[in-house]
Amino acid sequence: MSSIELDHVSKLYANGAYGVRDVDLTIEEGEFVIFLGPSGCGKSTTLRMIAGLESISSGDLRIGGRGVNNVAPRDRNIAVVFQSYALYPHMSVRDNMGFGLKMRGVARPVIETKINEAAGLLGLTPYLDRKPAALSGGQRQRVALGRAIVRDPVAFLLDEPLSNLDAQLRAEMRLELVKLHRRLGRTIVHVTHDQVEAMTMGDRICIMREGRMVQVGRPLDVYADPVDTFVARFLATPPMNLIPARLESRGDGLMLIGAGFELAVPERHRAAYQPHSGREVIFGLRPEDLHEAPQPGLQRLDLTVVAMESLGVENILVGQFGLEPALEMSARLSRHFTAQIGATVPLYLDLTPMHLFDPETTRALPRPSLRLVKP
Incomplete structure (x- = not known):
């Protein structure tokens, strides 16, 4: 068993500030979970508490059903891969990968077997006798992963392992990590501030803000149904458009009225939003839901290009x-669309995936989910 359970775990520092507050989460055996959030939100602190590198102020941490609050890091059988790689520059790839096992007194033939297996898995076999300085950034990251793999841990903790790579290498390593997870079948907890990594790699995303987990779910579920304006804007680039508006009933319909626009709420959402008629709201619509050509059911809005x-x-x-x-809105349009700065262009809004948020609490107003069919 390699499940990881955080039962109301908090980290309180001596100055009275919380680094992590009341995190309640179960990571299932073999799951790939992403901790996502801006810098300083507590995601790395949470990962370090799981690893045993940071003490827990309150709550309980269990790994494989065993309480580990007071268990030393080396006895948790968890491997950590850091952003900096932390390779020994004077050692070869082979020696870097096997160093931890050597310190534990593992027999040399066993170490060699494990190194060769991990090197084959990661495509490092031709580089085993090189020093880290002779490797690319992606290859060094693979060595750091190989050093973790040879330990045969119950789980891997990855602390922003791709942030030092350029864009192309980062994309390649995302795919490599997903493949590695499928081959090994081990639990992986991956910390990142990159929304693309979160959306493309994880079985679940745990979005953190100011030490708390604000939403946990499958990537597309969180994308389709953000719980508040923070999640709505943080999980995509460009972020969701958030526009002040007011709901008003008109006949048997419901209108969304703001500065320079009047839009009809789709029938799909009318019953859910009707009780909020007469209230100020924040209207949310993602840039990909604005289109350059009219289609049945879309509603027109003229924008001046800035x-x-x-x-x-x-x-x-x-x-x-x-x-x-x-007010400003962003639109994700086809590569064939062109417009001059200052020109006024008509765009067509698909309000089916729209969201409304409470302007005081920033929480989403409940509406029918667009993710009704579960994979």
Whole structure:
């Protein structure tokens, strides 16, 4: 058993500030879980408490059903891979990978077998006799992973292991880590501030803010149904558009009215949002739900272009609408779309995936989920 259970775990520092507060989470055996959040949110502190590198102020931590609050890091049988790789520069790849086993008194033939197996798994066999200085960043990261694999731990803790790599290497290593997880079948906890890593790698995302876990779920579920405006904006680039508005009943319909726009709430959400009629709300819509061509069911909004970002595969438009102070919305459009700065262009909004948030609490107002079919 390699499940990891955090039962109302907190970290309180001597100055009275909480690094982590009341984290309640069960990571199942063999699961790939992402801790996602901005710098200083407590994700690395949580990982370090699991590893035993940080003490727990309150709550209980269990690994494989065994309480480990007071168990030394080396006795938890968990491997940690850090952002810095922490390789010994004077040692070869072979010696770096086997050093931990050597310190534990493992027989040399066993060490060699484990090194060769891990090197084969990670594509490091041709580099076993090189020093770290002769390796690329991606290869050094593989060595750090290999050093963890040879220990045969019950779980791997990865603390922003890809942040030192360039964009191309980072994309390659994301895929390599997913493949590695499938081959090994071990529990992995991966800390990152990168939304792409979170969406593409994990079985579940745990989004943290100010020491607390604000939402836990499968990536597409969290993306489709964020619990508040923080999650809505943090989990994508460009972030969700959040616009002040007011709900008003008109006949048997429901309108969303703001500065420079009036939009009809789709029938799918009408019953859920009707009790909030007459209230101020925050209207949320993701950039990919604005389209350049009219389609049945879409609603028009004219935007004045203030910026265009051409990314090759797509164009990101930032436009303003309404009176002073003007509001802004971002739209993710096709690579064929062009517009001049200052031009007014019509875009067409699909409100089916819309969200409404309470402006005081920032919490999402309940509505029917778009993720009704579970994989």
